[in-house]
Amino acid sequence: MSKKVIGVDIGATKTRIGIVKDSEIIKEKTFPTSSNASKEKIIEELALGIKSLAGDDFAGIGIGVPGLIDEEKGVIFDLLNIPSWKEVHLKDYLQDFFKKPVRITNDANVFAVGEKMFGLGQAYQNFIGVTLGTGFGCGIIIHDKLYSGSFSSAGEFGNIAYLDKTIEDYCSGKFFQQQYGLTGNEAYKLVSSGDEKGKKMFMEYGKHLGEALKLILNILSPQAILLGGSISKSFKYFEESLQETMDSFPFQRVRKQLTIKPSEAQNMAILGAAALILSAEPELLKPQ
Template identity: 40%
Template sequence: MNIGVDIGGTNLRAGIELGGAITRQHKVLLENKDSLSSTLSQLMDLIRPLTKYPVKGIGIGVPSVVNVDKGIVYNVMNIPSWEEVALRDIVQKEFNLPVSINNDVNCFILGEHRYGLAKKYNSVVGMAIGTGLGSGIIIDNNLYSGNNCGAGEIGMLPYRDSILENYVCNRFFEESLGTDAFEAHEAALRGDPHAIEVWKEFGKHLGAVVKTVMYTYDPEAIVFGGSITKASRFFKASMLDSLKDFAYPNSIKHLTLLLSENENIALLGAAALLGK
């Protein structure tokens, strides 16, 4: 049993992996983000009740670049006080347990590979679509983080007048409809024709992401996660249609596209950072 922790810009979540599921889960709203000491105190208070159980270690997913070897996190998204934090050493000192830290989307795809939809695949890419566009990569059954934990940042690649991420995240709906993806989904469900067209356009951009992943990694499967995937009925068809001009159609034929189903998959992946 390991503790899995998911650090987000809004919430902190933690739970214990047991038999491929999360138990004893706790969640708190992250407050006072400009204070390093306050946010660290919240994190310790979240983890502490779980350490009374016979856990072997603590795995933590963070929305940032991570020095995996040293457990240092840099410029954590939406937490301004976390510019450079030696998080592994801080948590190990507090609880006297082994600690492993990685990027949150890496934890997402590791969870899918160990416990979720991607268990049967040797190579798979995970894409988390929400506030931004993040990705994680499994190659030959191993998590690939790159030299600086920055591998797979497909969203940062140039695209049209900007970068891919700006066309495949919540920001796209803010600029296209003046609202967020949640409201855009609600509008589409009501039959709003403009919202439905915007979702179709979103699907075309997501297709460009899929093609980029295929040209760079050619995985067996891609797993999509994040809040925006709940609206898949409105963008799936246009996404698939946009793949028809892919240079290697046989590769697309053999590609499996999956939608994540487990809301705790990132916690499971964080716990899996420490192994069995």
């Protein structure tokens, strides 16, 4: 059996596909997601994209999507940014097309699985992968296994009420947009230039994120919380206020054992998607 595995990251604006072998992406391609097209057209474009990149020389396909998934059946439900994807039997379609195994989960779960197999998560039995980007997502690893809950929806802490809105409004890119009228990228450029307003923004952001992570610590008490997504690249600008907020956690023995780190990996969306297949079939990891 081939030891190459396909990892797919389906987003609202673009789809990324990579061939993963020996823990590395050896070839990849990106193309626009036809978000407003029919579900059949989007599926066909995905299948043809995989075919053009890898042919049939791979062992399986792992996919991450930002939505609800019946992981056993491989059915995707109600993708907010792809209106036609109300109920998509993607696993059946791709398995019929390629005659290869297919596994699908939420994109935050993909990040956590990728960190467990390829990243900092290798050092921990129990950790949470938190993605900080346009949204606030969490993937949960318990005793070295992904816990995804019903419809891949475990860990949706971003929906919990916080202040006048939700955790996601204060702990994702929405914070910079709603509070300061800036995109996350614009906020990063501002703080990285040494601007005082930028520093203030990220200190404030770190306090809000600290409150969210204290909630996670109360509920799941992991060994580590690993941060991914575009905002995690700004970790040094909000680390101080984040850690200060975390220090108010009431159980200091629990607080002191907790590690909070940004991911060190590149392209974890593709690597993590491939890890869905590799974790199910570990023999594929053995050197040829």
